[in-house]
Each structure stands twice: as structure tokens, then as C-alpha cells.
Amino acid sequence: MASSTDLHFATRVGGKGGVMRAHYLLFSLLISFPLAAQQEDAQSDGAYGLVLEEIIVTATRRERSIMEVPLAVSAYGAEQLELSGVTDIRELMRIAPSLTLNTGQGETVGATARIRGIGTNSDNPGFEPAVGLYVDGVYRNRAGVGYNELGAIERVEILRGPQGTLFGRNASAGVVSIITAAPDTEPSGYGDISVGSYDSTRIEAGASGGDAASGISLRLDSVWHKRDGFLEDPNYDRTFNDRDRLFVRGQLMYEPNPDTTVRLIADYTSREEECCAAVGLVRGPTADIIQGISLLQTRNPGIVGIAFDPYDRKATVSAGSGYYQGMDETGVSVEINTSTGLGRVTSITAIRDWQTERGMDIDFSVVDIGERPHGESATGFETFTQEIRINGEAGAVDWLVGAFYANEDLDYTDVLEFGVGYSPYANAIGGATANAVGAGFAQLGAGAAAFEWGAQQLAMGAAGYAAGLAPFLPPGFAVPQPTATLPPFPAFPFSPWTSYEQYSGGAFYGNGSRDDFEQNSESWALFTHNSIAMANDFELTVGLRYTSESKSIDANLQSTDQVCRPFSGQVLGYFQSMQAYLGGLQAYAGGVNQYLQQLNGFVQQATQAIPNPIAQAAITNGAAAVATGYQELLPNLAGLAQGGQALLVNPDVNAGIGTMTAFACIPFVDPSLDGRYSGSQDENEISGTVRLSRQVGDYLVYGGYARGYKAGGFNMDRTGLISPILTLLTTGRANVPGVHEWAFQPETVDAFDLGAKFEFENRRAMMDVNLFYEKFDGFQLTTFTGLAFEALNIPEVTSQGVEIEARGVVIGGVEIYGGVTYADVKYGEGPEYGVRSGQRMTHAPEWTGVAGATMRFPIGTLEGAFHVDARYTSEHNTGSDLDIEKLQEAFTVVNARLMLSRPGSPRWTVDLWARNLLDEEYFITAFDAPLQGSGTGPGSTQTFNAFLGNPREYGVSVRYEF
Structure with missing residues (x-):
């Protein structure tokens, strides 16, 4: 009750x-x-x-x-x-x-x-x-x-x-860890047909049987599932986030004697789906540009560039593009268990092959800005694993020793192409940015023009002074002339803007990049795990594992670029010409000072050589007028030079130049990163555990320490390298990219926990409580900036909290279960963490909870049942950069099922089901829309997209078992 x-x-x-x-x-x-x-x-x-x-x-x-x-x-x-x-x-x-x-x-x-x-x-x-x-x-x-x-x-x-x-x-x-249903010699089978909303059809069937005398049994299970997508394209008649998959698993079990089993498993999976499309979450100013381009290209007044009512479930995509993912997976494993004089021996040998192809509209808009062409990007894993364990008892010790080996070949190809809409989009943003930046240089140029006019007037005055004195000077005397010349002011060549194509002589459309990666990973380990029975029902568990890991990578990055190099060359050339201009101003100032010194020396010599007071006054007064003019010019010259230098280091100017260059040299296609790269990484790590437990009647109390390890590796992404073009523009020196920029280090964790398990009234109820504290060093994190994927090793992340799970049977055989997890998961604190310092971890809600109940009841000779369950997730940020726009509020998803069945064998069941019964609206992950702005919070220009959680689904299933 x-x-x-x-x-x-x-x-x-x-x-x-x-x-x-x-x-x-x-x-x-x-x-x-x-x-x-x-x-x-x-x-x-x-x-x-x-x-x-x-x-x-x-x-x-x-x-x-x-x-x-x-x-x-x-x-x-x-x-x-x-x-x-x-x-x-x-x-x-x-x-x-x-x-x-x-x-x-x-x-x-x-x-x-x-x-x-x-x-x-x-x-x-x-x-x-x-x-x-x-x-x-x-x-x-x-x-x-x-x-x-x-x-x-x-x-x-x-x-x-x-x-x-x-x-x-x-x-x-x-x-x-998933343990599938094993073969049995007793004949059995089942079939399940389910139809539901979004034209969903799922058929599952299986059968098992064998010969007890020979010890051989077989089992076959299969699933076919097809469903329309949850998201609709508002411009074209299609849906996304659908299902189309096939799964088959066959097994053979051989038991030659009571002490030995051999289990052979072979499985195959195939998927051909359009997933996963994203919806518009927060509208940035670039959305207006996309809408305008889509109107110009389609001449359709009803065209939707990006849909920004996320739970209207409309997802935009350019014509002819999509979110294709096709996958084929096969695997074979053999597990042998046999008893020997030493102990129980288990051997598991497996070979798996997993291949996937994909294509996607990378900008998630109706304008074809860029895409991964259908089926050209691919990932493949070929994996061999072997594990062998020996388990036995020696007095109070239940011991286990084992070895593990894995060899993985990974092939990864990433192909990206500029779409037909990239040029108008890039030119719209690049042009607006260039014109804004150009206004500052134009103002500087106006100042330079005024200065040049003043300098010309002074030079003319100096020449007139010299010409007027020349007839009256004795032989051997010459009036010095100013020889310093002002450098011409370099006009900003990108304002008024024309186009990237005109500046570079090339084109975006049809060009792109193809990056091929090959990685081999080899891992082997030795381990032992031992439980020692002690007095007073105590048990001590001690485990240790030594792991050796090695990875080698070969990559070939290729791009077809017609814009980046020539355009960035012009940008660099302009910066160099500006630096030269500022140097010229400094040289001009030096020339003026030298002239003034020469003029002063001339005055002194001339007035001594010419005793005529009238001539002396003319020489002195004329020179003073010329010198005064130049002396008044020099502060203006310094101001011009300071203004030019300030403009070159102005953050807004540099950001504008960066934006202009970024659209010409987007990281996905940066040609300065082309080339072959090779490298390797070796690791050796010790992990283990120490635990102490005590059984007290129906209660178990336990606690202990464990150390975990996650291998390092390589960030397989062109954008993970540092661009020589961009470093040349920002520092004046180009770097040499290398594999070390892809490498990330291993992640380790030290964890402590204290728990208890309770069993009440002969298993009428069970409860598990666990307190935990985990400290991660070198936590591996990736974040997408809208332009590039960054790989980071975060120095410290901690996870601490409590977990409670329970199950029970209450009034009338109603079974209920529930669980609550409180997890305080945070980054470390310090300037090296940036905006993450002391903040809650990405995708780490403080509270999660599940609860469910199943009530069974008779209906004549039949059996009815009603099941309902719910999952609560508290507020959490879904972005690794913790942008405020990516914050998901708390939500609860409820599922329900009503069943009617005939008990016994054969058994049939009909059930009505609903997933997300209350149609809760939430997103799984929000992210920066690629190439569509920057920033977060007030003043942000970034458009944000989101991957949504599934809407309400409902349907009916019919199942037959024998």
C-alpha cells in the first residue's frame, strides 16, 4: 500500500x-x-x-x-x-x-x-x-x-x-553487456509483428531446437524494421530520421559432455536510412541571407530556407541532398567453455567487419552550401579479438587469470564538396565584412591623402626657398633639398567588394576535399581477478590488469582548391604592403629630420659667409618657415602611422579579415593542409581494483577502489591540424602541420564507491544503493565550433553522487521498479579550463530517474497486463562549449503498454503500445550551425540547430510463441 x-x-x-x-x-x-x-x-x-x-x-x-x-x-x-x-x-x-x-x-x-x-x-x-x-x-x-x-x-x-x-x-x-538467448535442444519459436504510427512495420521471428543425444542445438533470430521519418522536409516531399534495417543472428551450440560447451554465433546487420536531420533552434542573421538566396535560386515565394519552429518537426535540406547512412555488419564468434584439472577455461574468439557509407547536407539548410556526397564518405572496421580465461578455486580463494588480444584496422574516408549555393552565400557574408573593414582603411586613406597634400605643399615651399636664394649665394653654396618621398597609400583591394571568384580567378562549386585515413590498433592485456572468502562473511576482491596499446596512422589529405591560395595571397600581400607603407612613413620621417639638420647647417654657414644683414635675414627667415612647416607635419605623420598600426591590430578588423579569409579557406578544405601524414603512439597502463564486502543475512555491504583506462589516439579530421595559411596571416610565419597535432592522450580514472544491496521478505523487494566518487585525468573531449572539430584532454573532471535502484512486488502481484541517479559531474577549476571552469559537464543532468509498474489481471481464461514507465531528466547543457542556447530544460518521457495474452504453450499476445505517450518535446543535442555565425548569448550572430528526441509513437503488436 x-x-x-x-x-x-x-x-x-x-x-x-x-x-x-x-x-x-x-x-x-x-x-x-x-x-x-x-x-x-x-x-x-x-x-x-x-x-x-x-x-x-x-x-x-x-x-x-x-x-x-x-x-x-x-x-x-x-x-x-x-x-x-x-x-x-x-x-x-x-x-x-x-x-x-x-x-x-x-x-x-x-x-x-x-x-x-x-x-x-x-x-x-x-x-x-x-x-x-x-x-x-x-x-x-x-x-x-x-x-x-x-x-x-x-x-x-x-x-x-x-x-x-x-x-x-x-x-x-x-x-x-548484452547476453543473447542461446540455442536449446527443446523445440521453440516465436513470431512478432508490430505496426504503428509513421507507417512503422517491425517483424521479428526466431526458432530454436536440436538433438539432445548429439548435444547439438541451433537457433535463428531475425528482425526487419521499416518506418517513415519523424521529420518532414517543408520544401520537398520526403522525410528524415526513418528506419530501414535488417538483422539476422544464427547460432550453433555443441555440448559433447556436461563439462564442455562450444557456442558458434554468426550475425548480419544491414541499414539503409536517412538520418539524422536537424531543425533550426535559434535564428541568427545569416538565416536571412540563406532565405534570400533560396528565393533567388528557386523563384519560389514559399521556399523555406531554415525552419525555426523546432517542434513543428520540419527539417530543411538542399534539393538532391539528404542524410543517407548505409551500414553492413557481419560477425562470427566462437565461445568454448570446458572444465580441466586446473579450472574452468573460457575462450572467446571473434572476427567482425563493420562498413558504413554516408552522405549529408552539412549546413542543414535548403541552400546547397556544402555537402558530403551520397555514399562517398565511408568508415570501416575490421576487428579480431581473442580472450582466454581460467577460473578455479584454491581453498578460500576464487581465482581468475586471463589474457586479451585485439587487432583493429580502421579505414576512414571523408569527402566534402562546395555546393552551388556556397558562392552567393560566402560572397554575401564576405562582401559585407569586407566593406565594413574597408571603411576603416578608407578613413585611414583619407588621412593619408591629406598628409600627402601637405607634404607636397611643403616640398614646393622648400623648392621655392632654394630657387629664391640661388642667385644671391656665392660660389660653393647650395641650398639643401628635401629628398624624402612619401610611399603611396595601399588602397584596400576588397572594398567595394566584387567576388571571391574575381579576386582569385577560380571557383568554389565542384571543388572540395577528400581525406583518407588508415589506422591500425593493436592491444593486448594480462589480467587477474580474485575473490578471497574471509572470516565473519567478509570477502576481499583484488584485481589487476596490464594493458599494452599501440596505434599507427597513415593519412592522405587532398583538396581541389581554386580560391583559397590566391585569395589568401592577396590578403597577405595587402598586409605586407600596409606594413611596408608604415615602414615608408618612418623612413620619410627620418628623411625629413635629416633635411632639417642639413638646412640648419646651411643657414649657419651661409650667414657667416654673407655679411649683408638683409641677405642674412632672408636666409634665416625662409629656412625657419620651411622648418616650421615640416616640424608641424611630423606629429601628423606620427598620428597617421599610429592609426595605421592600430588598424592592423584592431580586433574587429582582424576578425573581419579572418571571416573573409575563412570563407575562402574553410578548415574542411584548407589546401595548406594537403599532404601525407604518418605517425604512431604506444601506451602501457596498469588498472585494477580492490574491494571489500560483507554479507549480513539478506544484505550485502561493499566498497572499494577501481582504476580505469581509456586509450589515446588520433583525431581523424583535417580541421584538427593548424593551418599554415592562417598562421602566416596572423603571425607572419607559416607553421608545419604534423601528426602530433592530431594526437590526444589517454584518459584515466580513479574511482571510489560504497554500496549496499537489500533483499526483503524472500525476494519480494530488492534495493541497491551506491555512493560514488570518480576523478578523471586527461578526460577526452571533442567540441565543434561551427568551423572545426577540436580535440582536447581536459586536465580534470569529477563525477560524484548516489544511485538508488529498487524492484518490488506489491498488492495483487503488481511489480514496480524505480531508480534515481544524482550525479554532480563537473570540470576542474582554473584558467586553463576557459568557459568550462567549474561548470557542469556536457550531457550530464544532475538528476535522472526511472519508474515503472506492471499490473497483471485475469480476463476469463486469458491474461491481461498493463505496463507504464517513465524517465525524468533534469536540466542540462547539450553542447561541449556550454553555450547558453544549448541548454535543455528538464523533461519526462512516459511509455505505456496494454497486453492481452493466452498463457501456456502455444502462447499468443496482443498489445497496444505507446512511446513518449505525452508527446514530450525535447532536443538531444544542440550545435552551432556550420558556417552560420559565431558567439553565444547577447550579441551572438550564430544560428543554432538541434537534433530532436523522438515524438509520440503508438501501435499494436501481435506475438505468437511455441
Whole structure:
């Protein structure tokens, strides 16, 4: 029964304030689990029972009840996954509060998994995940590689916190381990057809069976899913963010004797989808330029350049472009388990091949500014892994030793092209910027022209003075003449603006870049993990792992440029001519001073040689008039020189010149970065764990320390190199780009936790509480600036908080579950952190919570069930640069399912389902629209886009099992 406290909190859920307090409801729900279970102790079990299923996990590479494992681990069985409608990995968020799974530019290349707010966000294949993903013990090397259909699943385990001992590298935040349903000799099968909104059709089927006498059994599972997109193109009849995927998994199990099993698994996945489009979130001034160009190019008054009502779910794209992603993945693994005199031996051998192609409109507007042409950009992984473990017991010690080896070949090709709309767009912005900058130089030029006129008048006066004295001077005397000449003022050549094409003699359209990367990664490790039973029900766990990692990279960057080099050459030439002009002014001042000295010497000599007072006065007074004029000119000369120098270092002028040059030499296509690059990186790391636990009746108390490790690598992006053209323009000296500019260092974490697990009334309720503190050194972060991807090693990031998860069976067999995670995840403090100093981490909400309930009830000879679940996410920033425009407010997503089934075998089920039942509106990630402004907050010129969360979906499913 719910307590009055529960009811009090429940009345506060509703509206914005209620959403902000949703974690209180979840917490009160968790507290009520053991109370409700105890109150039900006197009741009979009834038709549906009051006992929770015991979950056996392999989080420690041994089979143990989840309530006996001294780790922060969550586990979800097949029934709970089915009730919650979890059919792919991303949907695990519905039931796992500490887990977050997001996508960016595409599910195949832009996926990110986070645990306790920690993960690696990158569309770049050079970055490996912080959350390790394992399927049947086989490591999947990137999050996007595993963003597929699940098929038939036995259970999912989520290990929270670093798992550096048993899972090794790239598990610094945690591990998601998926265990699929294994073959069985008993014949069985199922078929599931689901139809829903957005013309969704999903068909899943599987069968298993074998021969008990021979010990051979087979299993086949398959999924086909097709659905229209959630986003509509307002200009052309098409949708984006659709589904079109096929998954097949076949298995063979061979059990020659009770002590040996051999499990062969082969799987294939195919995807052909248009994902992921973005909507306009915040309108910047460049949106008006895009709208104007689209009107001129299409002559269509109804054309939409960028749609800025995000939850109208309209996404713009240029004609003929899109967001294509095609993927094919195959894998084969063999797992052998056998008992020997030494212990239980496990060997897992796997070969996987993952290939994806994509194309995308990189500016997310109707104007064809730039694109990745359809199917020309590709990523491929060929991976071989081998793990072998030996587990045994020696007295009070349950010991395990093992070795792991992985070899990964990564091929990555990135192709970018200027679109037909790039020229008018770049010229509009470059021209406006040039004219604004040119106004300052024009004002300086006006001053220079006035100075030149004054200098000419003085030179004429000096010449007249000399000519007037010449007839009266004795032989041997000559009046000195000023020889210094003013340099011509260099007019700013880009104002009034014409076009990049005219200045450079080239064109943008049809040109671009092709960057090819090849990387080999080789990793091997030795590890041991040992549990020691001690007196008074204490258990000590000690683990250690040594990992050796090596990476080598070869890259070939090519571009076809017709604008950047000649245009930037003109910009550089103008700056050099301005510097020469300022130097000329200094030389002119020196010449004037030299002339004045010569004039003074002439006056002294001439007045001594000519005794005539009238002549002396003429010589003296004329020279004084000439000298006074020049002396009055020199301060103006200094002012002109200072004005010119100030203009060259003026931030607004430099920003304007930078903008002009950036549109001619965008980082994606910068030709000064062309060439071949090669390099390697070697790492050796020790990770491990020490834990102490004690079983006290039905309670387990545990705590310990763990060290995790995430490999370093290379940022596979042209924009990660420092541009020689831009450094030449800004410093006067061109740098030499190299592989060292791509390299980023490994990430390590030291973590401490203290937890307890409670089991109440013979498994009528269970609860897990965990306090954690994690300190990351060298945290790997990527951020997109709108022009380039930057790779950073953040010196320090901390994650600390508490997790509570619980399940219980209450009145009438109603099963409820819930979980709350409070995570305070922040960057370190100091000037080296910039705007991130002391701030909350990207994609790290302070509070997340899940809650769900399943009620079963008889309907004659049939069985009915109703399931509802919800996930609450508090406010968080979705941008790695923490721009205020990227802040997502708190939101709650509710899902529901109503089922009717015939129990027994064969069994059929019909269910009505709804995802995001209340049609909650939220975005997953907001980002700077490429090439569309800069800045954040007041005064920003940046347009911002966003990838949206899914809208409400609903449908019906029919399932048959035998």
C-alpha cells in the first residue's frame, strides 16, 4: 500500500514545477518498496505470485546472483525488456537511470553512451568510447557499431563505474553487456509483428531446437524494421530520421559432455536510412541571407530556407541532398567453455567487419552550401579479438587469470564538396565584412591623402626657398633639398567588394576535399581477478590488469582548391604592403629630420659667409618657415602611422579579415593542409581494483577502489591540424602541420564507491544503493565550433553522487521498479579550463530517474497486463562549449503498454503500445550551425540547430510463441 507521504508527493507532479520535483516521487517510490512488501507478507501469493525472479549475472566473469555481486551493476531480463518495449540498445535508457545513449549526425557514426554523466561525444572514429559495449562477451569497438536491433535477449547487464580489470581499455565510465538467448535442444519459436504510427512495420521471428543425444542445438533470430521519418522536409516531399534495417543472428551450440560447451554465433546487420536531420533552434542573421538566396535560386515565394519552429518537426535540406547512412555488419564468434584439472577455461574468439557509407547536407539548410556526397564518405572496421580465461578455486580463494588480444584496422574516408549555393552565400557574408573593414582603411586613406597634400605643399615651399636664394649665394653654396618621398597609400583591394571568384580567378562549386585515413590498433592485456572468502562473511576482491596499446596512422589529405591560395595571397600581400607603407612613413620621417639638420647647417654657414644683414635675414627667415612647416607635419605623420598600426591590430578588423579569409579557406578544405601524414603512439597502463564486502543475512555491504583506462589516439579530421595559411596571416610565419597535432592522450580514472544491496521478505523487494566518487585525468573531449572539430584532454573532471535502484512486488502481484541517479559531474577549476571552469559537464543532468509498474489481471481464461514507465531528466547543457542556447530544460518521457495474452504453450499476445505517450518535446543535442555565425548569448550572430528526441509513437503488436 502507498503511504500518505507517497500520495503527497504524487499530487505535486504536474506542470513545470511538478517535472522539476519528479525525482522526489521516484525516491519516495523506492522507499515504499520494502514497506509494501512487508505489508503484503500476510497475503497469499495469488495467481501471479509475490516473488521477484532471481537474476544471475556474469559481471565478474562468473555466474552469481546480482544480490551477491559487490559491484554497482544493473541487470534486466527478457521479460522486463519486452514489457518496456526495449528492442534496441538506445531504448535501454527507459529502465536504466544512470545510462544515457544519444545520437548526433547519425546513429552509425554519431552515437554516444554515457554512465553517470561520463562518455565520449564524437562523430570522429578516432575517438573510442568511455562505455564499453559487449555482446556475448565480444567487444564492439564504437558505440555506433552496437546501435542495432537486439533480437532475442536473455538479459542486459550495466556495470556502473570503471571496469578496468576484467573489461580493460575503453571502459572508464562503465560497461553495457548484452547476453543473447542461446540455442536449446527443446523445440521453440516465436513470431512478432508490430505496426504503428509513421507507417512503422517491425517483424521479428526466431526458432530454436536440436538433438539432445548429439548435444547439438541451433537457433535463428531475425528482425526487419521499416518506418517513415519523424521529420518532414517543408520544401520537398520526403522525410528524415526513418528506419530501414535488417538483422539476422544464427547460432550453433555443441555440448559433447556436461563439462564442455562450444557456442558458434554468426550475425548480419544491414541499414539503409536517412538520418539524422536537424531543425533550426535559434535564428541568427545569416538565416536571412540563406532565405534570400533560396528565393533567388528557386523563384519560389514559399521556399523555406531554415525552419525555426523546432517542434513543428520540419527539417530543411538542399534539393538532391539528404542524410543517407548505409551500414553492413557481419560477425562470427566462437565461445568454448570446458572444465580441466586446473579450472574452468573460457575462450572467446571473434572476427567482425563493420562498413558504413554516408552522405549529408552539412549546413542543414535548403541552400546547397556544402555537402558530403551520397555514399562517398565511408568508415570501416575490421576487428579480431581473442580472450582466454581460467577460473578455479584454491581453498578460500576464487581465482581468475586471463589474457586479451585485439587487432583493429580502421579505414576512414571523408569527402566534402562546395555546393552551388556556397558562392552567393560566402560572397554575401564576405562582401559585407569586407566593406565594413574597408571603411576603416578608407578613413585611414583619407588621412593619408591629406598628409600627402601637405607634404607636397611643403616640398614646393622648400623648392621655392632654394630657387629664391640661388642667385644671391656665392660660389660653393647650395641650398639643401628635401629628398624624402612619401610611399603611396595601399588602397584596400576588397572594398567595394566584387567576388571571391574575381579576386582569385577560380571557383568554389565542384571543388572540395577528400581525406583518407588508415589506422591500425593493436592491444593486448594480462589480467587477474580474485575473490578471497574471509572470516565473519567478509570477502576481499583484488584485481589487476596490464594493458599494452599501440596505434599507427597513415593519412592522405587532398583538396581541389581554386580560391583559397590566391585569395589568401592577396590578403597577405595587402598586409605586407600596409606594413611596408608604415615602414615608408618612418623612413620619410627620418628623411625629413635629416633635411632639417642639413638646412640648419646651411643657414649657419651661409650667414657667416654673407655679411649683408638683409641677405642674412632672408636666409634665416625662409629656412625657419620651411622648418616650421615640416616640424608641424611630423606629429601628423606620427598620428597617421599610429592609426595605421592600430588598424592592423584592431580586433574587429582582424576578425573581419579572418571571416573573409575563412570563407575562402574553410578548415574542411584548407589546401595548406594537403599532404601525407604518418605517425604512431604506444601506451602501457596498469588498472585494477580492490574491494571489500560483507554479507549480513539478506544484505550485502561493499566498497572499494577501481582504476580505469581509456586509450589515446588520433583525431581523424583535417580541421584538427593548424593551418599554415592562417598562421602566416596572423603571425607572419607559416607553421608545419604534423601528426602530433592530431594526437590526444589517454584518459584515466580513479574511482571510489560504497554500496549496499537489500533483499526483503524472500525476494519480494530488492534495493541497491551506491555512493560514488570518480576523478578523471586527461578526460577526452571533442567540441565543434561551427568551423572545426577540436580535440582536447581536459586536465580534470569529477563525477560524484548516489544511485538508488529498487524492484518490488506489491498488492495483487503488481511489480514496480524505480531508480534515481544524482550525479554532480563537473570540470576542474582554473584558467586553463576557459568557459568550462567549474561548470557542469556536457550531457550530464544532475538528476535522472526511472519508474515503472506492471499490473497483471485475469480476463476469463486469458491474461491481461498493463505496463507504464517513465524517465525524468533534469536540466542540462547539450553542447561541449556550454553555450547558453544549448541548454535543455528538464523533461519526462512516459511509455505505456496494454497486453492481452493466452498463457501456456502455444502462447499468443496482443498489445497496444505507446512511446513518449505525452508527446514530450525535447532536443538531444544542440550545435552551432556550420558556417552560420559565431558567439553565444547577447550579441551572438550564430544560428543554432538541434537534433530532436523522438515524438509520440503508438501501435499494436501481435506475438505468437511455441
